[in-house]
Amino acid sequence: MPAPTEKYSPDVRLAGRQASNSDKNRRSLIFLGILWFSLLVAFGFLVVLLVTTFLDGIGRYDSRLFTNYNNTTPEDAGARAGILGSIMVIAVTALMAIPIGIGAALYLEEFSRKDRWYNRLFELNIQNLSAVPAILYGLLTLGLMGALGFKERNIVFGGALALALLILPVIIITTREALRAVPQEIRDGSLALGATQWQTAWRQTLPAALPGISTGTILALSRAMGEAAPLLLLGVAVYITYDPNGLTSGFTTMPIQIFNWTSAPQEEFKTLAAATSILLLSILLAMNGIAIYIRNRFAKRW
Amino acid sequence: MNEESRDLATVPEVSGEHSTILDVNGLDVYYGSFWAVRGIDMKIRSNEITAFIGPSGCGKSTALRCFNRTNDLVPSARVEGQILYHGQDLYSPDVDPIEVRRRVGMVFQKPNPFPKSIYDNIAYGPKVNGWKLKKSEEQDMVEQALTRAGLWDEVKHKLDQSGFALSGGQQQRLCIARAIANKPEILLMDEPCASLDPIATALIEDLMHELVTDYTVVIVTHNMQQAGRVSDRTAFFTAEVESDGTRYGTLIEMDDTSRIFTNPADTRTEDYISGRFG
Numbered sequence: 001m002p003a004p005t006e007k008y009s010p011d012v013r014l015a016g017r018q019a020s021n022s023d024k025n026r027r028s029l030i031f032l033g034i035l036w037f038s039l040l041v042a043f044g045f046l047v048v049l050l051v052t053t054f055l056d057g058i059g060r061y062d063s064r065l066f067t068n069y070n071n072t073t074p075e076d077a078g079a080r081a082g083i084l085g086s087i088m089v090i091a092v093t094a095l096m097a098i099p100i101g102i103g104a105a106l107y108l109e110e111f112s113r114k115d116r117w118y119n120r121l122f123e124l125n126i127q128n129l130s131a132v133p134a135i136l137y138g139l140l141t142l143g144l145m146g147a148l149g150f151k152e153r154n155i156v157f158g159g160a161l162a163l164a165l166l167i168l169p170v171i172i173i174t175t176r177e178a179l180r181a182v183p184q185e186i187r188d189g190s191l192a193l194g195a196t197q198w199q200t201a202w203r204q205t206l207p208a209a210l211p212g213i214s215t216g217t218i219l220a221l222s223r224a225m226g227e228a229a230p231l232l233l234l235g236v237a238v239y240i241t242y243d244p245n246g247l248t249s250g251f252t253t254m255p256i257q258i259f260n261w262t263s264a265p266q267e268e269f270k271t272l273a274a275a276t277s278i279l280l281l282s283i284l285l286a287m288n289g290i291a292i293y294i295r296n297r298f299a300k301r302w
Numbered sequence: 303m304n305e306e307s308r309d310l311a312t313v314p315e316v317s318g319e320h321s322t323i324l325d326v327n328g329l330d331v332y333y334g335s336f337w338a339v340r341g342i343d344m345k346i347r348s349n350e351i352t353a354f355i356g357p358s359g360c361g362k363s364t365a366l367r368c369f370n371r372t373n374d375l376v377p378s379a380r381v382e383g384q385i386l387y388h389g390q391d392l393y394s395p396d397v398d399p400i401e402v403r404r405r406v407g408m409v410f411q412k413p414n415p416f417p418k419s420i421y422d423n424i425a426y427g428p429k430v431n432g433w434k435l436k437k438s439e440e441q442d443m444v445e446q447a448l449t450r451a452g453l454w455d456e457v458k459h460k461l462d463q464s465g466f467a468l469s470g471g472q473q474q475r476l477c478i479a480r481a482i483a484n485k486p487e488i489l490l491m492d493e494p495c496a497s498l499d500p501i502a503t504a505l506i507e508d509l510m511h512e513l514v515t516d517y518t519v520v521i522v523t524h525n526m527q528q529a530g531r532v533s534d535r536t537a538f539f540t541a542e543v544e545s546d547g548t549r550y551g552t553l554i555e556m557d558d559t560s561r562i563f564t565n566p567a568d569t570r571t572e573d574y575i576s577g578r579f580g
Contacts, residue, residue: 113377185414189477192372193484194404195430203430208417 053281057274065275069241070257074268079276081240082257085156086280088244089253090225092160093167098217100164101171102206108172109179110201130169137166138233145234154235157247162230167220174216178209211298215291222287226280228255254280320347323488323518324369329383331364331373339364339551342383344537348487351510351519353529353559356539357579361551362522365539366490368392369520370406371399404431407481411493413473415465415480420457423465423476424448427484443483451479452509471502478509482517489513491521495528507532526575529559536562538571 068078104126112119141162145153152158182205190200206213237250238260244251254276261273324346331339339361346352346369354362364373371392373379385392392402404427416423424444428435435443444461448454453475457468465476474494481489491510495503510519510532523529529536537556541549555568566572573579 115377183414185410185412186416188372188375188410189414189416189480190426190430191375192370192403192408192410193427193430193480194400195426196400199430203426204416 050281053274053277056271057276057278060268060271060275061278062275065272065279070239070252074266074272077261077269077272079254079257079272079279081243082252082254082276083279084243085240085251086225086253086255088156089159089163089251090221092156092247093163093224094217094221096160097164097168097171097220101168101217102175102213104168105172105175105179106201106206109176110205111197126169126172130173132169133229134166134227135229135233137162138230140165141230141234152248152250154237154250155248156244156251158234159231159236159251159253160247162234163224163227166227166230167224170220170223171217174220175209175213178212178216179205181212182208211294215295218287218291218294222284222291225253225287226255226284228253228259231256232259320350322346323348323387325384325386326365327384327386329365329368329381329385331361331368332380332382333376334378336548337550342553344553344556346488346518346520347535348518349514349516350534351514351521351532353533353536354520354522354539355524355526355529355536355574356551356554357541357574358524359541359549359551360539361541361553362537362539363492364551365553366492366520366522369488369490370403370408372403372408374399404484405486406488406490407484407486408490408492409474409477409481409494411496413470413477413497415468415473415476418465419462420448420465420468420476421461423480424483427480431484447479447483448476450482450513451475452505452512453479469502471498471505474498474502474506475509478506478513482513486517488518488520491519493522493524496524503528526563530563533559535559538562538566538568538574540570540574 064076064078065080066078066083067080068076069081070079071077108119108122108126112122114120141158142153144161145158150158186204186208187200190204191197195203231253236252236256238252238256240250240252242250258273258276258280261269261276264270322345324344326342326344326346329339329342330337342361342365354366356362367373368381368385369392373381381393383393387402387405390397416426418426421444424447425440428440428443445454445458448457453472456472457463457476460467465473468476478489478494495506498506507528510521513519521529521532535556536559538554539551540554541551543549554570555562555566557567562571563575566575
């Protein structure tokens with residue numbers, strides 16, 4: 001039974017709670033310790049990984065890495081085919097995934113009738129697809145390439161197809177979120193001036209959502225760039241001694257090259273793998289940095 | 303006989319000194335199976351300011367949104383009845399809602415400039431309506447619209463700045479300028495001053511008095527004093543409750559503003575005006 005408040009003078013009522021109930025007792029401190037430990041584990045492993053990779057690889061991070069093809073002699077081997085292969089495959093992936101992803105998101109967000117069952121089915125399945133393991137997209141692509149009549153599956157087009165399918169759900173979801181963040185008043189204003197829904201989407205909603213779309217797309221592409229599993233399933237070669245020169249050209253990528261060198265017996269190849277990892281990590285960091293810059297620079301306050 | 307009826311159709315119906323521009327007959331609005339607004343009959347006269355007043359949920363905004371067919375954008379909404387605009391039913395199947403919206407402009411409760419420059423905010427309407435303007439013509443048009451909305455002197459040196467850089471009242475005048483750049487005949491305003499301070503509100507009200515020489519203005523307002531200050535005619539809407547508890551909005555009466563405020567025909571109007579409910 002609480003005492004009537006008149007009994008307390010104001011300074012008593014404002015005083016801190018008892019020690020057992022405050023933020024500074026033993027239990028709270030232990031809990032805080034556990035939180036710090038969790039953070040340290042997460043951050044610590046990342047630092048260890050980055051530092052050891054850097055120390056292992058920096059000695060071999062030289063011009064040979066960029067100019068030489070793979071070689072049976074570690075001293076003469078380089079990641080040129082992997083670097084160019086990664087760039088080419090990601091470029092083709094972007095060409096396939098971005099227009100289709102934005103188109104699908106634009107339809108779902110701006111044109112579809114939300115009360116129709118099939119549109120809800122699309123939505124639900126796209127959410128699910130983004131959680132499908134990457135390797136399954138490799139399987140799917142394997143089947144697709146067969147159905148399309150390609151004899152070789154380990155070609156630029158095949159790799160890009162697998163990666164595009166992999167990141168398509170992510171692009172659709174982030175694009176939809178960016179479109180949804182555009183206030184309805186903008187659309188109302190445009191439609192009230194006699195603009196069609198198409199004009200409104202094209203001239204108002206899409207440009208306003210572009211920063212968010214770019215951020216999501218770059219993050220998706222950087223995920224695709226680091227991905228090896230679906231490409232391994234396609235049988236992407238590891239020993240390529242030429243530049244990829246077209247959609248049907250053979251290719252390899254940096255993650256594949258790293259995977260291959262790490263499993264080689266010679267210590268020098270492991271060093272080479274670490275050097276390639278430095279490059280791959282730098283590129284991914286740069287891409288994420290650009291994405292964050294775009295998000296902050298063009299973020300709109302409505 | 304034939305001659306006569308055609309003559310009647312071409313001569314605008316004169317009531318007082320102003321002709322009827324919108325003739326609303328038996329307007330019903332449904333949201334799904336819910337009959338939200340019932341049996342509205344009214345005549346909006348050209349080059350006058352008509353105010354819609356009434357308590358929340360009385361259907362005044364819904365009725366307003368029928369005049370430029372923005373209710374079409376709500377998937378479950380259905381409109382029945384007739385709204386004659388120069389003798390054409392706005393809801394007849396051969397009428398293109400896009401054309402309706404070009405001729406019947408709208409200003410919203412919250413200023414909603416586009417995330418573009420002040421210049422592009424104004425140039426947008428004519429652009430989407432496919433007017434092929436030369437650059438100089440477009441510049442003249444932008445200046446005219448901004449001048450008409452009383453904003454030109456404040457923004458003429460910063461036309462390339464974002465519309466968001468303006469104050470709330472300036473943003474709302476930008477939205478009015480944007481609407482009149484389309485050269486509409488009717489300007490609908492849905493509580494245009496609801497989010498503005500008294501000084502910005504006074505500017506908008508003065509502007510409405512100037513605009514009414516060229517346009518027909520229909521304004522929805524929660525503010526009875528505003529209706530009294532700006533409007534020539536006032537329509538009083540209210541929410542009625544059916545025996546099963548369903549609420550719906552309907553028009554009680556419409557008359558000259560002076561009459562509505564001093565000697566309304568219906569006691570419900572009088573109760574609302576005198577502050578007894580709403």
